[in-house]
Amino acid sequence: MNAFVLNRHGRMVFPSNIIPELDFSTMETLEQLDSVIRRDFETKAPSGTEILERVRTGGYATRYDLMRDMALNLFWANRFSITMYEKRPTRWRDLPRSRSDVFLPVLEPWEDGEAKVSGVQQAYPQLPSRWDSPCEDRVFEVLFDVFANRRHHASTLPAVKPTVAEFLEQPGNLTFRLPDYDPDYPVYDYDDILDVDEDVPELTALHRWAMVLHNQYPWERSKVELAAAGDLRDDDWVVAFHPRDKEVRAFLRRLRAQAAPRHAPTARESRPPVRPYPAxxxxxxxxxxxxxxxxxxxxxxxxxxxxxxxxxxxxxxxxxxxxxxxxxxxxxxxxxxxxxxxxxxxxxxxxxxxxxxxxxxxxxxxxxxxxxxxxxxxxxxxxxxxxxxxxxxxxxxxxxxxxxxxxxxxxxxxxxxxxxxxxxxxxxxxxxxxxxxxxxxxxxxxxxxxxxxxxxxxxxxxxxxxxxxxxxxxxxxxxxxxxxxxxxxxxxxxxxxxxxxxxxxxxxxxxxxxxxxxxxxxxxxxxxxxxxxxxxxxxxxxxxxxxxxxxxxxxxxxxxxxxxxxxxxxxxxxxxxxxxxxxxxxxxxxxxxxxxxxxxxxxxxxxxxxxxxxxxxxxxxxxxxxxxxxxxxxxxxxxxxxxxxxxxxxxx
Known part of the structure; x- marks a missing residue:
């Protein structure tokens, strides 16, 4: 993922900049993961409340500035799912109940979500374009479709999701419920994302971000709701989380084993040599x-x-x-x-x-x-x-x-x-x-x-x-x-x-x-x-x-x-x-x-x-x-x- 590639326009692209992936082979503790996640996602991402406040106080100078904050907020909301898990819509009746590697996220409703969505929707057309109005409108359409149908609060999400059995221990736990699911729901292909080529470099990057975020929710988003465990029916679809690769599986096993963290030794104070080294x-x-x-x-x-x-x-x-x-x-x-x-x-x-x-x-x-x-x-x-x-x-x-x-x-x-x-x-x-x-x-x-x-x-x-x-x-x-x-x-x-x-x-x-x-x-x-x-x-x-x-x-x-x-x-x-x-x-x-x-x-x-x-x-x-x-x-x-x-x- 770290190497560069050339897209069909002959442009250099760095896939690791576009699709967040972490190397879990190096991680031993939740504290270490939390440090990486906070540095990569949280320190740059505004909350929905902060976005709404900037909208109300005129804090955005252009449409691009608003869209950039929307994208960063959505990356933060997906910080664990995008780096650790693969999302698989599954009928409730078909979901394994006892496996240790199938998880269901416990979600909380997005506080004041309707006000935040409405604020962004009203603010965007009133802001001036930064570079290219038609391009910015295209990117906003993709981003807003994800942002407007967000259902859950982001700050309370844990890295380690509960297994299905653990989820069921609390009948009031909420998770995604889809009334139906189309496995052919359109998503952007990997090459589609690489081949984006807008005239403005900043918009090229933002367009790719929007496409990656769209792919995080490959279903009819407007129909999704949060449902309690006790209300799920056999024909409902839920979004099961599976470890994305063997390194994530191994990391989760290490967490269960509760390995003691390693502490680096403290370095001594440096002292100059007893005499200089001559040239x-x-x-x-x-x-x-x-x-x-x-x-x-x-x-x-x-x-x-x-x-x-x-x-x-x-x-x-x-x-x-x-x-x-x-x-x-x-x-x-x-x-x-x-x-x-x-x-x-x-x-x-x-x-x-x-x-x-x-x-x-x-x-x-x-x-x-x-x-x-x-x-x-x-x-x-x-x-x-x-x-x-x-x-x-x-x-x-x-x-x-x-x-x-x-x-x-x-x-x-x-x-x-x-x-x-x-x-x-x-x-x-x-x-x-x-x-x-x-x-x-x-x-x-x-x-x-x-x-x-x-x-x-x-x-x-x-x-x-x-x-x-x-x-x-x-x-x-x-x-x-x-x-x-x-x-x-x-x-x-x-x-x-x-x-x-x-x-x-x-x-x-x-x-x-x-x-x-x-x-x-x-x-x-x-x-x-x-x-x-x-x-x-x-x-x-x-x-x-x-x-x-x-x-x-x-x-x-x-x-x-x-x-x-x-x-x-x-x-x-x-x-x-x-x-x-x-x-x-x-x-x-x-x-x-x-x-x-x-x-x-x-x-x-x-x-x-x-x-x-x-x-x-x-x-x-x-x-x-x-x-x-x-x-x-x-x-x-x-x-x-x-x-x-x-x-x-x-x-x-």
Whole structure:
């Protein structure tokens, strides 16, 4: 459910944003479920009383605002039935009385329901249209048909419904009664919902919401009433609730077993190390000097624009426009891949080897930096070895350093060079698009992509492409846990806690700038190591945030290169993808010194001050949609633009 699909209009759609589903395999207690439900449904949903009050006080500016509240209210009223149960109209005489997995909801009449329905019905035509009056009228017709025939009060619904036997213990219990039931009552097909394509992105999302809510009541709603248990007749139809899948069944069994909740241990207060860790001067520290032989990139083949996000607005998102997403993040689009993570990594590895002119048997070690692999055995690195035909390497393993993956990878490759004295393949790869679910902040930021680097031993008498390296990790537990995946509290989707991320990024960026400002010019020139830097290519976390943090650390925005507005945040792949794009776009046209800082999940960070020669970059042509795996198209840089002097002028 979490992956994206393309509908028949070629529009990107996220099914998990439209059809609420929770991963019950992660839930142990009702308290945990209640936390998820309240966050996803209640905090955004107005009650019927609140809707009526806003109607009476002129609280709605447009028809869209009113309809959005109606939809959120209906999602709240269906919060458990839509996530836990399948509704099956059944004749009362045919309903099992003793099964433990067949339930009947106990309902209470909707307080002042007639007044709330009447208020909405009278208010809608008096409000101005927000964008498209005919479209809004169509959506209102679907929504109001559900809203107007709602019978029950929402706030008293329990997650665990009574079994039929438990329902019958109280003759006064009320439940749905249908005088008849048509199994062919029209509902919207899954593809119908995906294929909605209104001119206004916000109305596309709202129309889909209305269709999903319509499908929650697939019967003649105007004839439904609440009937007491003692008044049900054999030919009456009732709405039986059945667990929607085996995970819900297992969750209900766990509740009956009353398993004790697990409590996470309390973290100790973080304390700084007994002495600072110095940056690694590559020339002084290592005998085998590293050289960047090749860098290749693989972008996602599908562009997901900010408008695409708004078309896929989930029921639990706060209102936000495409322009606001751009303002908050600096991102206009993010790129997603239709390929699995393994194929992305393989394409990047093959392209890097081809650019370096290296055969697989020449490679001494393979390192994969990723935080989105679900592959544990074999590791992604060893999987690549097998796919590339490497009969034996000295070492192959994955590095989970998230957004510092590239600095960690080249630092580890340099250490391995001392032992193997042959090239190390480093692949930085991420696929976030199928791990986001309906989490708004994550969907705004993350993208997919991969990059391959070949770090080999410099020839005898030649210098290194890497001046200084440094890695860091840890901090306060709140920063260590600032980005989580999988996160049971967010239905196992990746979640970002913004203030904590900003705190760790600011802390590390300030520390990095102070460190390289105190180091000497690597070529013996005047000034510091920072003064020798010609271009800063930071981890592409959030353009707005990084610029603000960089300015606080004493840098200026024109010293930084960003490609995040076109590709999103690709974590470990973000720095090498940005270097590739800087070459492709003519920002880097001659060898120059780059400062590449990364920081992120786990409170990890790292940087490399390195020489980037555009001649070693396999420049990928503009990404195009593809149906299957294929090697990335590459072209050589044309070298027609200015050299590093021009970059210095452009970037300060």
């Amino acid at each position: 690694v001067d590559v020339r002084q520290r290592f005998d085998v000097l590293p050289r960047l032989e090749a860098l290749a990139a693989v972008h996602g083949d599908q562009a997901c624009s900010n408008e695409d996000l708004i078309r896929n607005t989930a029921y639990n998102w706060s209102p936000m426009s495409a322009e606001e997403i751009s303002s908050k993040t600096g991102i206009e689009q993010r790129r997603y891949s239709s390929l699995p993570l393994e194929e992305l990594a393989l394409q990047a590895a093959e392209a890097a080897l081809a650019k370096a002119g290296r055969e697989p048997e020449e490679i001494g070690a393979v390192l994969v930096a990723t935080c989105t692999s679900s592959r544990l055995i074999p590791s992604l690195a060893t999987y690549l070895c097998g796919q590339l035909g490497m009969h034996q390497v000295y070492a192959a393993y994955d590095i989970i350093a998230a957004c510092a993956g590239m600095p960690y990878g080249v630092a580890e490759a340099t250490r391995l060079l001392q032992e193997v004295e042959r090239p190390v393949l480093v692949v930085c790869v991420e696929k976030f698009s199928d791990k986001i679910g309906n989490v708004r902040t994550s969907r705004m930021i993350f993208g997919d992509g991969a990059a391959g680097l070949v770090v080999g031993p410099a020839p005898e008498g030649a210098g290194t492409d890497f001046d200084v390296m440094k890695t860091y990790a840890s901090g306060p537990a709140s920063e260590v846990n600032s980005i989580l995946w999988p996160n049971p509290e967010f239905d196992n989707n990746i979640t970002v806690f913004g203030p904590q991320v900003k705190a760790l990024a600011g802390r590390y960026l300030t520390q990095m700038i102070e460190e390289i400002s105190a180091l000497p010019h690597p070529d013996g020139g005047e000034g510091s190591l920072l003064d020798s830097v010609e271009l800063i290519v930071p981890h592409q976390a959030n353009k707005t945030m990084v610029i603000g943090l960089a300015e606080r650390a004493g840098l200026t925005a024109d010293q930084l290169y960003f490609n995040i507005e076109r590709v999103g945040n690709t974590s470990s792949a973000s720095i090498p993808l940005a270097i590739h794009d800087a070459v492709r776009d003519g920002v880097i046209t001659a060898p120059l010194r780059v400062f590449a800082p990364g920081f992120g999940a786990g409170a990890v960070a790292g940087y490399a001050v390195m020489r980037v020669d555009p001649a070693v970059v396999a420049v990928q042509s503009a990404p195009v949609p593809q149906d299957g795996a294929s090697a990335p198209a590459v072209r050589e840089p044309n070298g027609s633009a200015q050299g590093s002097d021009g970059v210095q002028e452009a970037f300060g």
